[in-house]
Amino acid sequence: MTPEYNKVHNRFKFNGIHFNHEDLSEVAYSIIKEGDPYEKELGNFLIDWLNKDDFLMVKTSGSTGQPKKIKLKKQAMVNSAIATGDFFGLQPGDKALHCLPSHYIAGKMMFVRALVLGLEIDFVEPISQPIFNTKKHYDFCAMVPLQLKHSIDYVTNIKTIIVGGSMVTKPLLKRIKEAPSRFYETYGMTETVTHVAVRPLQSKSRKGQQYFKALPNITFSQDDRDCLIIDAPNLVKEPLVTNDIVDLQSSTSFKLLGRYDNVINSGGVKLFPEQIEEKLQPVIEERYIVAGEDDTDLGEKLVLILENPSNIENITEKIKKLNTLDKFEIPKKIYALKKFPETTAGKIQRTKTLEKVLG
Structure with a gap:
């Protein structure tokens, strides 16, 4: 009961x-x-x-x-x-x-x-x-x-x-x-x-x-964007369509790849910021995000945004030496902000951060 x-x-x-x-x-x-x-x-x-x-x-x-x-x-x-x-x-x-x-x-x-x-x-x-x-x-x-x-x-x-x-x-x-x-x-x-x-x-x-x-x-499926659909009838009435792109292993298991909103299409290659950010962790101590900036040749180019960095040149050199990054995952440009816009819960607001950098 x-x-x-x-x-x-x-x-x-x-x-x-x-x-x-x-x-x-x-x-x-x-x-x-x-x-x-x-x-x-x-x-x-x-x-x-x-x-x-x-x-x-x-x-x-x-x-x-x-x-x-x-x-x-x-x-x-x-x-x-x-x-x-x-x-x-x-x-x-x-x-x-x-x-x-x-x-x-x-x-x-x-x-x-x-x-x-x-x-x-x-x-x-x-x-x-x-x-x-x-x-x-x-x-x-x-x-x-x-x-x-x-x-x-x-x-x-x-x-x-x-x-x-x-x-x-x-x-x-x-x-x-x-x-x-x-x-x-x-x-x-x-x-x-x-x-x-x-x-x-x-x-x-x-x-x-x-x-x-x-x-x-609770069970899972995907839509045509490869985004997760959550079917949890004891929690929500209708299946909930998310913006989280996943590798669906079965109806009850998945691997999280990144958010659909954040995907960068650079020269026809799909880049997932969350995965690139994970690879950058060993060489960056400050808070940071990667994002896409409009580019005439690539459509979008990958950029790195740092919060109050101590030495951008030093970080650039460390990134070049990372062997975990693919060719398209190396940032084409680095920006710096004194303070990232945050939610009330302290999370970085990606869209506002990018707007603040690019104007």
């Missing part, structure tokens, strides 16, 4: 204390009145979750466009929590660490998972290096790459860590390889109620994989 959104699991605990539905409402009002800003965000979410509406208004991150508010069914959020619990084998009484901001879907869903699955959840301030009890065993935690980067040496007490929200960099992947926990990169969006697929990252606990695997009751 599927749990309903207006029920609180009898094994649920919040910071070590069990609360029923009525108690939780009182807690929400209390932390809104007296809590720190990050706690007030959680309180506001709880008030919305515990009211009589069967939906929530949730803000998207704005990474692929302007942030907007969308309506999510609370039961769809419950279904997502169950799918995550089934995939990772989470059981009532398991302990979870919550260190994400509650105004975005990822932070909201950490709490929903605890309510639905009966987890004992500890909530800490969602800063770049979360402060938590490193002596206590945790079964599950979600982090963004920046948090994991700063915490990687202190997470040996966490069994499973999912990481998403932005790209997991090569230096971080290297450090994950030496860590004992199980790490998974996630794929999803606000519209799909967080992740619909995950892929294991190489660590001491398990072997890494290139392909994302679907969570229960």
Whole structure:
């Protein structure tokens, strides 16, 4: 029998204390009145979750466009929590660490998972290096790459860590390889109620994989652009067509190649910025993106945009020596910006960055 959104699991605990539905409402009002800003965000979410509406208004991150508010069914959020619990084998009484901001879907869903699955959840301030009890065993935690980067040496007490929200960099992947926990990169969006697929990252606990695997009751297909179509009837009514180009291995697994919006056609060759950016990681310390600039001969030429670089000539020389780049993947021009335009979640806004460079 599927749990309903207006029920609180009898094994649920919040910071070590069990609360029923009525108690939780009182807690929400209390932390809104007296809590720190990050706690007030959680309180506001709880008030919305515990009211009589069967939906929530949730803000998207704005990474692929302007942030907007969308309506999510609370039961769809419950279904997502169950799918995550089934995939990772989470059981009532398991302990979870919550260190994400509650105004975005990822932070909201950490709490929903605890309510639905009966987890004992500890909530800490969602800063770049979360402060938590490193002596206590945790079964599950979600982090963004920046948090994991700063915490990687202190997470040996966490069994499973999912990481998403932005790209997991090569230096971080290297450090994950030496860590004992199980790490998974996630794929999803606000519209799909967080992740619909995950892929294991190489660590001491398990072997890494290139392909994302679907969570229960989710399947994939492609459109004529080779973009991913997500069929998740328990989460969204209709199949969701994305702008993510994938190598589809099966109806339940895929490899992410890049976004259709970002593809550069240079002299008839399709270039995926995300893949080129990954190859450039070993030689560039600053934040950067690659993009396409109009060119009379090639149609588009590949350009590199750096944020506040220390030495462009030095970076240029290092790029020339990279043997992982194909001929067309070498930037034809390098631009510099003092500061990249960002979303409210801190992600680089590609289109605005390019507009700022090219005028």
